[in-house]
Amino acid sequence: MTDILDELQWRGLVAQSTDIDALREALTQGPVTYYAGFDPTAPSLHHGHLVQLVLMRHLQNAGHRPLALVGGATGMIGDPRESGERTLNSRETVAEWTERLRGQIERFLDFEGPAAAELVNNLDWTESLSTIDFLREVGKHFRLGTMLSKDIVARRLSSAEGISFTEFSYQVLQGMDYLELHRRKDCTLQTGGNDQWGNLLAGVELIRKADGHAAHALTTPLITKADGTKFGKTEGGAVWLAPDMMSPYAFYQFWLNTDDADVVRYLKVFTFRSRGEIAELEQAVVDRPQARAAQRALAEDVTTLVHGAEATERVRQASQALFGREELRELDATTLGDAVAELPSAPGTVGQSAVADLLVATGLEKGRNAAKRTLGSGGVYLNNEKVEDDERILAAEDVLPGNVALLRKGRRNLAVVAVQ
Template identity: 75%
Template sequence: MSDILDELRWRGLIAQHTDIDALRAALAEGPVTYYCGFDPTAPSLHHGHLVQLILMRHLQLAGHRPLALVGGATGMIGDPRMSGERVLNDKETVAGWTDKLRGQIERLLDFDGEAGARMVNNLDWIGGLTTIDFLRDVGKHFRLGTMLAKDTVARRLQSEEGISFTEFSYQILQGMDFLELFRRYGCTLQTGGNDQWGNLTAGADLIRKAAGETVHVMTTPLITKADGTKFGKSEGGAIWLDPDMLSPYAFYQFWLNTDDADVVRFLKIFTFRSRAEIDDLEQSVTEAPQARAAQRTLAEDVTTLVHGSDATERVRRASQALFGADDLHALDAGTLRDAVAELPRTEAVVGESTVVDLLVATGLEKGRNAARRTIASGGAYVNNAKVTDVDQTLSRADLLEGGYTLLRKGRKTLAVAATPTD
């Protein structure tokens, strides 16, 4: 068990920590109960939360016991942001989002065996707490000077909008979570993102003052690209784990498009590949970057982790089929819809729309004469079949599931025509 910290450090999953030697000794002595909190401030987790769940999974595989906390209480407040007050969601919304997050977490941790995970909700102990008990039993252990010095709080105090007492109190509630889990389950380690360092240490300080015990905290670094820019935006926004908010196909493509400069580091962070496997993939980036073996491994592993192997197989085949390496007609309507979602498109009418019309309407060609020349030279394709007749008209046989028809100019320039099927 003591080797787990070295593994996490090699993977780039450790940023800050309290006494690392004491933590290493605790991990070596036997199973440590640890927790990470997830607030339902949105209906889905995203890639940043995925980092935390992967860290939790590594610790669990090393024999330690995870507590996954979904903040039904703290989610009604929200951790203060660097700028701007959060919009407070109603209780019904937060409860619904809590259930969604629990479902996502349950797919990523193992809930069986001696190191089986446990789901907890801080609404269970915060919901019934009276104001007097909160102030007397918890608030008395916090010092305003320390709370005001927190980076986020200090920045908000210097801004025009300031910070409300509601958001200012968040750090007390998170600290209280650690104390409660320490008392209920013997939890002695809290993990989280590096931006949570102040909240994590507040919990450790509370346990020291209220229970006279020393516990541990550890954070993961903010994940950035090799050029220093923020990591984790798709064309549609955040990298959500909910397939209804970001389709498995778009999710897969995001990872597939990882830059060569980032892919090895992301393989270490986001997959469970061994050092030997990652070394081999790193060599492939240097020797055969055009094959993109590392990117394909990253995309397949992360998509399987989040959405399952069946979804990964569907999107992998869709990705190949778009460029002729698999059968487009074998794709289901949903997968095909997701695969063509970002392509230029136009509407088409069976028996009336010509390929020339569609090439122009989708912007693959600038005019009819140019479209005819492309067809005559063998550079136009319908559903990956080369078009040989410059007067070819769209037929019902050209319709894929969902009424789509894939158009391609040359090897890589794609568009889609959509035909109503009802």
């Protein structure tokens, strides 16, 4: 066993831990079975879960055995939020989302070999548990004062809406998960985000009180931007890992647009590049920031990790094609549609719409006279081909897969024509 804890700390993946020296010794002496939980409170995992999945893979690569828990039971309740009670989803919805999350998690871990991963569902040991048995066997080990002192509970109690007993009991259910996995799978380490520290400690304490055994907990820090603002929010909301909630193209572009001040830190957290490789990319940020080599490496690595190499190559080609460095007609309709989804657009009709009018309709020019001047100066491209005729009409051969045509003014001002 290598000292994986040093590697995780260097990558910025360690925030808090129970007895760090004891955990280091356990990880060094032999394979440790560990788990992280993922609740199906949405139909997809997001960037926050990605941190946990990367951590799990690092530990597995070091020879330790992962258990990925999808909370078919806890997902029907949901961890208490900062404000407001969650809307409880139906059993059918939770079951559907559980299967979606299982499919997403599977691509991150290795399910063969001596450190083979395993997917588990806490509904397996919770569904048949009676209320009396739950209170007698689990509830008796929890002290109300400790539960009330947890940050999120304290904040909710002092708010106008308060907190229901349902959400208040979440920490007991999560603690029971750790106890069950400890008994069933000899699990001795739970990982999670830093906001889960109180819940992780609940499980550690439950194992100690119920079985008299020591267990460990390890959290990852909240990932922020260099200016301290929250990482991972887009105009459309969270950075989802499911392609039907955030296209691979949009996902790739999110990482490609990382600020220079953040990119090296994100390379450490979200990729598996070596220290030497990251050092070279860090130097490239200093020497050649305009090349954005570090951002491209980050975008390609993370997109490949989440969506696969084939999808990454498609979106890379689409990204290049928009600016004339790849052939637009070689892109499939879905990838091209994703690539132009956020561009300004206007309808156009084959044989009727003039390029000058389309420049105005899409907002690339303010008026027809200005559009014709730009055309006359050679500054307009249709599907990356220069338009030299200021009376040019949209033709059938201009239509790309997905019934679109790409307009470009200058080097970087893009718009899309939705062909009627």
